Amino acid sequence: MTLTSVFNRLAMAVLTLLGVGLVVFVLLRVVPGDPVAMMISPSATPADIAALRAHYGLDLPLAEQFFLWLRDLLHLDFGTSISLRRGVLQLIGERLPATLELTFAALVFGILAGGIVAVAGVLLRRTPLEAVMDFVNGLFLAVPDFVWALALVLLVGVLWPIFPLSGRLDPALSTDFYTPFYLLESLARFNWTDVGDVLAHLVMPTLALGLPLAAVIARTLKEALGEAMVQDYVLLARLKGMSETRLVLQEALRNAVGPTLTLTGVQFTFMIGGTVIVERIFAYPGIGNMAIDAVINRDLPLIQGIVLVFGALFIVINIAVDLIADRLNPRQLHG
Amino acid sequence: MTPPLVSIEALSASSVREGGTPVLRDVSLTLERGEVRGLVGESGAGKSTIAKALLGILPETIRITGGWLRFEGRDLLTMPSGELRAMRGRDITLIPQDPQTALNPARTIEAQLTDGLRMKLGLRGTALHARAIELLEEVQIREPDRVLRSYPHQLSGGMRQRILIAAAFAPGPKLVVADEPTTALDVTVQKEILRLMRRMQERHGTAVIFVTHDLGVVAKVCDSVTLLYAGKVIEAGTTADVIERPQHAYTKALIAAGPRYDRPGQGLEPVPEAIFRQLRAELAGTAAKGAP
Numbered sequence: 001m002t003l004t005s006v007f008n009r010l011a012m013a014v015l016t017l018l019g020v021g022l023v024v025f026v027l028l029r030v031v032p033g034d035p036v037a038m039m040i041s042p043s044a045t046p047a048d049i050a051a052l053r054a055h056y057g058l059d060l061p062l063a064e065q066f067f068l069w070l071r072d073l074l075h076l077d078f079g080t081s082i083s084l085r086r087g088v089l090q091l092i093g094e095r096l097p098a099t100l101e102l103t104f105a106a107l108v109f110g111i112l113a114g115g116i117v118a119v120a121g122v123l124l125r126r127t128p129l130e131a132v133m134d135f136v137n138g139l140f141l142a143v144p145d146f147v148w149a150l151a152l153v154l155l156v157g158v159l160w161p162i163f164p165l166s167g168r169l170d171p172a173l174s175t176d177f178y179t180p181f182y183l184l185e186s187l188a189r190f191n192w193t194d195v196g197d198v199l200a201h202l203v204m205p206t207l208a209l210g211l212p213l214a215a216v217i218a219r220t221l222k223e224a225l226g227e228a229m230v231q232d233y234v235l236l237a238r239l240k241g242m243s244e245t246r247l248v249l250q251e252a253l254r255n256a257v258g259p260t261l262t263l264t265g266v267q268f269t270f271m272i273g274g275t276v277i278v279e280r281i282f283a284y285p286g287i288g289n290m291a292i293d294a295v296i297n298r299d300l301p302l303i304q305g306i307v308l309v310f311g312a313l314f315i316v317i318n319i320a321v322d323l324i325a326d327r328l329n330p331r332q333l334h335g
Numbered sequence: 336m337t338p339p340l341v342s343i344e345a346l347s348a349s350s351v352r353e354g355g356t357p358v359l360r361d362v363s364l365t366l367e368r369g370e371v372r373g374l375v376g377e378s379g380a381g382k383s384t385i386a387k388a389l390l391g392i393l394p395e396t397i398r399i400t401g402g403w404l405r406f407e408g409r410d411l412l413t414m415p416s417g418e419l420r421a422m423r424g425r426d427i428t429l430i431p432q433d434p435q436t437a438l439n440p441a442r443t444i445e446a447q448l449t450d451g452l453r454m455k456l457g458l459r460g461t462a463l464h465a466r467a468i469e470l471l472e473e474v475q476i477r478e479p480d481r482v483l484r485s486y487p488h489q490l491s492g493g494m495r496q497r498i499l500i501a502a503a504f505a506p507g508p509k510l511v512v513a514d515e516p517t518t519a520l521d522v523t524v525q526k527e528i529l530r531l532m533r534r535m536q537e538r539h540g541t542a543v544i545f546v547t548h549d550l551g552v553v554a555k556v557c558d559s560v561t562l563l564y565a566g567k568v569i570e571a572g573t574t575a576d577v578i579e580r581p582q583h584a585y586t587k588a589l590i591a592a593g594p595r596y597d598r599p600g601q602g603l604e605p606v607p608e609a610i611f612r613q614l615r616a617e618l619a620g621t622a623a624k625g626a627p
Contacts, residue, residue, distance in 0.1 A: 232436040233447075236499075239390055240450045241424035254441035328441075 006319070013315040020311040021073075021304065025066050028300050035082050035298040056082060069304070078308075079301030083293070088305035092287060096309060097180035098168055099275050099286035102209070105183075105202050107268055109210035114217025119248050121218065122225040140215035145274040149208035149281040156204060163203045166283035170197050205282045209274055213267050220263050224256035231255075257328060265321030269314045338408035340509060340542050341366035341389065346402035348384060348566075351395070358384050358397055360567040360618070368509065371536055371543040373557035373574070375550060375589075381566035382546045386512050388412075389544065390429055391419050406510070425455040428503040430513040430532070434495035434520070438487035444498055445483035451506040470501040473538075474531060493524035497531065504535050511536070512544045517552065529556050551593055554578055562586055564614050584610050 036052050053059045057068060072079060078088035117137065124130045143151075157165045164170070169182060175194050179185050183202070186194035228234060229252050237251045238244075275288035283289070287306055294302040341364075348359040359381045366372050374382040387393045388404055391411060404411045406427070411419070428451070431437035438447055449467050452458040458466060464483075471479035474497040487495060496516065503511050513532065517525040533556045536543050545557055553560050553574055560578075561571040562585075570583045581587045588606040 232431060232433060233439040235392065236429060236431055236437050237439070237450065239392070239423055239429045241420050241422075241454055242450070243420075251439055251442075255439065 006323075009319050009322075013312075013319075016315060017308060017311050018070075021070070021308055022066065024304055024307045025069065026062070028303060029062060029065075033298045035300050038298050039082065073308075078305040081294075081299050081302040083297035083299040083302070088301050091290065091302065092305055092309055094180050095285060095287040095290050098182070098284065099272075099279070099288055101181065101183045101198075102202060102205055102279070102284060102286055103268070103272055103275060105206040106209035106213065106271060107264075109206050110213030110217055110267075110271075111264065113210065113214035115221060117214065117218035118221035118225060119245075119253075121222040122229060122248055122252075123244055125226060125229075137215055137218050140211060141219060143212065145208050145212050145271070146277045146281065148211050149205070149278050152204050152208055153281065164201050165204055168198065168201050168285050169194070170201075173197055201284075205278050205284050208278045208281070209271050212274075213264070213271060216267050217260055217264060221256065221260040224259055225252050228252035228256040254328060258325060261321060261325050261328070265317055268317050272310060272313055272317075338405065339365040340368045340370075340407060341544070342403075342405045342408075343385065344403045344405070346385070346388070346404055347400045348381075348388070348393075348397050349400050351398055357400075358566050360565070361402070362563070362566070362568055363402075364561050364568070364571060366510070366542050366544065368542055369536075369540045371533075371545060371556060371558045373545045373547060373553035373560040374563065375547055375553055375560055376563035377548055379565065380563040382548075382563055383514065384566075386514055386544060386546050389510070389512055390427060391423065424451050425506050426508055427510045427512065428506065428508040430496075430500055430503045430511060430516045432515045432518055434492050434499055437499055438495055440487055442486075443483065444485050444487070444490070448483070448498060448502050448505065451502060455506045466505075470505055471498070473504075473535070474498070474501040476501075492520055493528065496520060496524075496528050500528070500532060500535060504539055504541065507539065508541060510542045510544065512546070514546045515548070516545075518547075525552075532556060550578065550589055562589075565618055567618060569614070585614055 035056070036049055036058065040049060040052065050059070057065055060068070069079065076089065078092070080086065081088055081091055084091060117133065121130055121133050121137075124133065153165060156163050169175075173194060175186070175191065177185050183195070183198045186192075186198055225248060229247065231252075234247055234251045237247055242250070272288075275286055276291050277288070278284070279286045279289040280292050287309065291303070291306045293299075294306060343362055343364050346359050346362045347357065349355045349357045358379075362381065362385065364372070374385060376382045384393070384397060387397075388399070389406075389411065393399070399412055406422075414422075438444075445464070445467055448470060449458070449463055452463055452466055467483055468479045471482060476482050476494065476497055482490065482494070482498075490498070500516070503513075516532065517528050520528060529552065532543070535541075545553070547553060550560075557574050559571070559573050562569045562577065562583075564585060570577055570581065570586045577586060578590060581590060585606065588604070588610050591604045592606055
């Protein structure tokens with residue numbers, strides 16, 4: 001991908017976000033549910049309600065509200081949360097790093113687990129073990145993230161309590177973090193107690209989010225590896241005396257990874273959607289968990305802000321996937 | 336007395352899928368060190384099966400039913416897989432048929448050319464690079480430095496075949512199996528590649544099994560030839576003998592089927608149906624003899 005096309009993609013991204021913003025903005029105001037009704041006391045007079053509406057600008061025409069919101073966005077002002085009475089951008093800034101650490105952990109887990117299963121499956125092809133692995137993988141493909149979350153709560157919470165089931169950090173650890181990136185910061189400080197604790201808290205939600213991804217990667221990559229393994233160049237490499245493992249890793253993998261990469265990008269965006277429920281189940285203080293509260297409270301500015309951030313994440317992931325795919329394909333690199 | 340480099344004795348094989356149809360019937364041939372032998376036949380004649388058996392890559396659908404396949408006196412069919420793998424790529428290498436698909440699109444030419452040197456001869460670093468350049472010069476590739484850095488899609492088919500030839504001769508093998516190495520190339524390039532193969536073979540004193548369906552190619556590069564039909568050796572001998580004085584009617588018909596550039600009015604005669612009837616009768620005869 002050339003610099004111009006990256007620039008074009010970014011320009012398209014702005015348009016896409018504008019569309020996302022418009023749709024969310026209008027939908028939130030068309031569907032039933034009044035943010036003001038959620039926050040007033042039963043004793044409030046109609047005058048109180050009208051004053052509150054005017055305070056949040058909810059009495060203005062829809063188009064005017066939208067343009068005011070856009071104008072503020074251009075100044076990086078995402079508005080103020082109605083329920084939490086704090087800046088939306090500030091709230092997102094506090095919560096997004098938790099979600100990024102979680103989704104990144106789940107992505108790494110999914111790629112590693114799926115990759116290992118795929119390579120093992122190809123090495124074991126035409127053995128009885130392959131059929132067993134394919135069957136188990138099929139089961140894993142069918143189980144969505146929130147079912148994993150519930151199953152893990154049951155397994156680890158009730159039967160075998162080895163990992164913490166809620167939160168992000170043991171409250172007993174009174175470390176003061178300067179950034180909301182707990183994992184990165186404790187790593188950078190070489191504070192291994194904190195690293196261990198943050199990781200332990202990540203295990204359960206990471207498994208819930210990462211297992212479906214691992215299953216998809218395992219299936220797709222194994223298929224592609226199997227196809228690559230019967231190519232002439234692999235046969236020739238085998239005749240050079242390479243071991244089967246090396247044939248898979250050195251000859252087949254790079255040629256087979258393309259479709260998996262694209263699919264991983266798609267799945268990764270689904271996974272970010274999945275954080276909403278999974279973070280809720282594990283009381284993980286991320287942006288997805290906050291999204292549910294925002295929706296329950298009809299917190300319009302916060303919902304809009306979160307949706308925009310999700311949209312931006314989707315776009316960034318897609319551009320990143322395309323850039324990586326280009327890197328891996330020598331045809332495009334040197335064409 | 337040292338045994339011949341390759342000696343195939345009464346090798347028989349059959350297809351598992353097609354109800355045990357024989358694909359090789361009592362094939363015997365020997366190959367001395369430094370000899371170039373053509374294996375000629377139409378598709379299904381068994382020439383590729385012999386090549387694959389030598390390389391140890393017979394598909395699971397083909398089963399050896401009898402005979403021996405010896406390399407330097409040792410039976411390849413019963414050799415432990417570890418020893419076979421050690422020998423592959425060092426003593427026996429392959430020049431594949433299609434240079435478009437035989438190079439890995441994701442690896443540089445240098446990496447693929449030097450696999451054998453790294454794995455079998457243990458060369459590393461500058462010595463490896465210098466040897467890679469030498470190899471490319473040997474197969475007459477200009478700008479070897481640029482080519483080594485290239486990926487396969489940046490090179491022409493003839494260029495890739497030169498690289499595959501260089502890679503096959505690189506570890507100093509005793510036997511190179513060439514599987515129709517010019518079939519996928521332009522006619523103009525074919526001639527250069529044949530000449531190059533012959534020169535490489537002579538320089539290194541390597542024995543070559545040359546699988547082809549083209550008697551014209553055999554006449555150009557092979558010392559001896561084995562002609563197969565339906566898995567049976569029809570005729571074998573030195574190239575000059577077989578082409579000048581063919582004994583079998585099928586060989587004569589095949590030679591007549593080749594184009595005659597010197598006499599444009601002749602050649603390109605299809606093999607007469609009567610000869611196929613004769614071949615089938617001979618095959619039935621051996622089958623009846625072989626039955627208990």
